[in-house]
Amino acid sequence: MIELVPLPLPASADPIILKDFGREVKGVYLGALSPEEFKQVEGALYKYGVLPFRDVELTLEEQYSLTKAFDPEAETYGHGNNKVDDSKQSILRSVIKSFPRVPQVQLVGNGSIYGHEGIPEVAPKHPNHSTFHATHISQEDSDKGFTRFYRWHMDAALYEYAPPKVTTLYGVRVPKGEHQVVRYDDGTGDELSAPLATTAFVSGKTMFDILSPELKSLAVRSRAIYAPHPFVWMSRARASPTGLGIESEGLELPLSELPPWEESKQKVYPMLWKNPGTSELHLQVHPCAIAELLVDPLPEGSKHEGALYADGAHLKDLKEIRDLLHKMQRPGIAPELIYPHDWKDKDLMLFHNRGVIHTAVGTLNADQVRVFHQCNLAASDDPAGPTTEDVERWT
Ligand SMILES: [Fe+2]
16 A cells, blocks of 8 residues: 655755655555556655655666656657767766666766676766856865755756656665755855755745746746757856856857757747646746746736736846846745755655756765666656646736
């Protein structure tokens, strides 16, 4: 019998807002879910966003099958099979490595790993803000246990491949150590105490729900145009201290310097994605990869005082776009809205990649070995945006 248990929340979390965020799932064997059990897990995933399972045994093949069950027509890894390994310029290359036996599943982690699932030797590095942010925490503060969020995102190539519906993240080996303190370093003084090398999650639904009426009206009318090969495009750019987007310093690669690209493979997605299970709207934008913003005019008869871009707009200025987006997304990553997962060996986290955003957190030394298996699949369809009724309701 499948059992759904509310997650243990840290003292920093708002228990009211997070009461329906996440459930631990007990009482099922993930390697062989019956069709009825799968339906229950799928329903719970769309309702709660993140589903940790404890003490899981799962082969690479079983992890791939489990991930694929959410989108049976999906075949390739979210960034294409082996494509990241083959791209010299992608900033994801140092972070993920495909398993030879099941290329849809990736090894992510930290430290020296030998003879693991057909990979003779690999030394992945846990992503750390010091390689990506414009400013860094000093060595002294880092030694005291201060750290940052790395990069808030959903798992998606945002070019050629559609964003995966779910991601499965399996913690085979979890480094042990003290909590670290995440500093936002954005002038707010915000901090979050978090387990070592946690994965931090926030709900895209909450991110939308807490916006002002003006920003809701803008969100429901907006579409993000993503850069071609965004992870190459941003390879020289540097992120803001919260890991929520990029500083506008003009460091993006010119389009002419990108690998060959086609406009037909560029992604244009609504800012709000409709949850297929609950019909709720989730604010789902990759703040680092956005290049342009399209805003539809207000619909007939809803000309509100103070509406932003009431006549519609096509924004191309990166700083303007990023400032606007930051205003919409920053409230949603406040410390009290974050669920930082406290990883234990053999945890499997299943998350609704089209309904939450997440980030790696923390600083690991080379001797703190972390072995995780990650799988998500380029989806067989694009995310659905707001309906006409949604637009009327929120404008
Ligand atoms: Fe991710």
